[in-house]
Amino acid sequence: MLEHVGILLVALIALVWSADKFVLGASSLARNLGISPMIIGLTIVAMGSSAPEMMVAAAASLQGNPDTAIGNAIGSNITNIALVLGLTVLVKPLVVSSSTIKQELPLLLILTMLAYWILSDNFFSFPEGIALMISFFGFISILLIKALKQRNNNTLDDPMIIEAEQELPEATSTLKSVLWLIVGITLLVLSAHFLVDSAIFIAKAYGISDLVIGLTIIAIGTSLPELAASIASILKKEDDLAMGNIVGSNIFNILAVLPFAGIIAPGPVNPDASLRDAPVMLAITGLLFLLCFSRESGSFRLTRAKGALLLVCFFAYQILLFSQTTIN
Numbered sequence: 001m002l003e004h005v006g007i008l009l010v011a012l013i014a015l016v017w018s019a020d021k022f023v024l025g026a027s028s029l030a031r032n033l034g035i036s037p038m039i040i041g042l043t044i045v046a047m048g049s050s051a052p053e054m055m056v057a058a059a060a061s062l063q064g065n066p067d068t069a070i071g072n073a074i075g076s077n078i079t080n081i082a083l084v085l086g087l088t089v090l091v092k093p094l095v096v097s098s099s100t101i102k103q104e105l106p107l108l109l110i111l112t113m114l115a116y117w118i119l120s121d122n123f124f125s126f127p128e129g130i131a132l133m134i135s136f137f138g139f140i141s142i143l144l145i146k147a148l149k150q151r152n153n154n155t156l157d158d159p160m161i162i163e164a165e166q167e168l169p170e171a172t173s174t175l176k177s178v179l180w181l182i183v184g185i186t187l188l189v190l191s192a193h194f195l196v197d198s199a200i201f202i203a204k205a206y207g208i209s210d211l212v213i214g215l216t217i218i219a220i221g222t223s224l225p226e227l228a229a230s231i232a233s234i235l236k237k238e239d240d241l242a243m244g245n246i247v248g249s250n251i252f253n254i255l256a257v258l259p260f261a262g263i264i265a266p267g268p269v270n271p272d273a274s275l276r277d278a279p280v281m282l283a284i285t286g287l288l289f290l291l292c293f294s295r296e297s298g299s300f301r302l303t304r305a306k307g308a309l310l311l312v313c314f315f316a317y318q319i320l321l322f323s324q325t326t327i328n
Helices: 002-032 037-048 051-062 066-091 099-119 126-152 159-166 174-206 210-222 224-235 239-257 259-264 271-292 304-327
Strands: 094-096 300-302
Touching: 002 037, 002 051, 002 174, 002 210, 002 224, 037 051, 051 066, 051 174, 051 210, 051 239, 051 259, 066 099, 066 174, 066 210, 066 224, 066 239, 066 259, 066 271, 066 304, 094 239, 099 126, 099 239, 099 271, 126 239, 126 259, 174 210, 210 224, 210 271, 210 304, 224 239, 239 259, 271 300, 271 304
Parallel strands: none
Antiparallel strands: 094 300
């Protein structure tokens, strides 16, 4: 058992590290090829923080454990808002004025409702997975078109986009970029495979479902990049980027992580996902929406009291999960 716990921890560390190197290699190579820093920031870097979830979802689904993939997507969204954002706001209150985030928050709420509806019949079909993935590429395209129009009209003043562009990793030579890209992708695949294997072994040893493992250990582990990025951003007084990392990651989790379960391993879903976990994800997302838009102003502010409330929700959910697991 200790061997598998050690493998899981090492795989988590390797997963996070390789995602960072993947972003470094891909973004540097794209910059060397003449691609706009804005496009790199909105695509490669934005998707990089969700790369661990994507690889874990794909690996779990390929190994016939779609519940782990679904649990990872749902659990990561709950963790990003309740734990990552909660801790970030406790470090320093957030003041956000980005118009992009103000538009993405309602979209996130709608997509969360959609995810709940898809899982409500306890079956995840192939067409549903394909529809979500197509929506992901549509979302990225719309985001890029909007930003490019603003840039061409010299009206790009969204702080989140500007901060994302400024936070790109430093460019390296093309050879090093390709090397880091290969290393990042290879380790992402390998670490995701070992992570899923060890997590499933531990789950079976303790009588825990694949869903709960995805919701807890894997979800928290794969959310570490968002935690690091958000705290680093807020310490640099890049509040919009800190919030954008979390909102964008949650949108990606629904549109680009969750679909793997339906596309690779369509079929029945653990009923707990629709009866307990998806409603909690929807409630947490709805709470964030209310906390952000509780008053009319040019920007919204998340205080430490709101951060504490989010953390209370996170720990309450963990207690609910493990109390039900113990009972069952």
